């Protein structure tokens with residue numbers, strides 16, 4: 134995307150190498166009389182962009198993130214990630230594509246509570262060893278940057294504080310150095326100090342790894358950290374009546 138100010142989300146000229154490219158995207162959840170959630174004629178994101186996606190509750194932000202990640206599939210139209218049309222892939226290939234190229238931090242972090250921190254992170258990798266020797270340098274650097282020391286990584290995820298769970302969720306999302314990082318409402322349950330610490334760590338790692346960031350939040354105070362602020366309502370022609378403001 135090209136825009137001069139954060140509030141300007143319109144594309145003025147075609148991006149030479151968009152990492153995300155949406156064309157004529159239509160999506161409704163399965164079932165009779167389900168309203169159209171998304172109808173996005175065109176949207177693209179350039180490699181390395183940090184995009185803050187906002188919009189009222191129920192406007193389809195999480196749905197769009199799930200489509201970008203290939204967790205949901207469009208009813209019509211195309212989503213190209215790194216030049217790959219997600220709709221052209223089988224479910225299994227989409228899963229592999231996601232594991233290789235897209236990191237996701239969900240609202241609830243989605244850690245497996247009875248697994249250790251290391252095992253939670255290992256789920257995102259192809260390594261099977263019981264120590265860190267199988268994890269590459271990126272992972273070790275991530276642990277360091279996130280303050281996850283050896284005593285913490287052997288703990289069960291359920292025994293961590295919310296802030297610690299967040300750091301593990303970031304490590305898991307970034308351990309494969311994905312080109313795209315998708316983050317959904319990560320700070321809603323945090324006080325402002327913890328939120329600021331979270332953003333600082335996230336942005337530091339993004340800068341090192343060079344990931345493209347798509348970040349959904351209602352917290353407008355965070356927009357200053359982003360290149361672009363996109364209001365979903367501006368790119369989405371569907372819906373409207375069901376929104377809660």
Ligand SMILES: Nc1ncnc2c1ncn2[C@@H]1O[C@H](COP(=O)(O)OP(=O)(O)OP(=O)(O)O)[C@@H](O)[C@H]1O
Nearest residue numbers: 162163170188189190191192193194195196197375
């Ligand atoms: N699994 C589902 N089945 C049917 N409808 C759904 C499903 N998930 C979401 N929806 C509906 O799709 C619409 C968009 O929901 P979505 O969660 O994408 O919105 P959102 O913008 O992320 O909201 P919030 O800011 O509250 O998280 C809403 O009307 C919601 O009720």
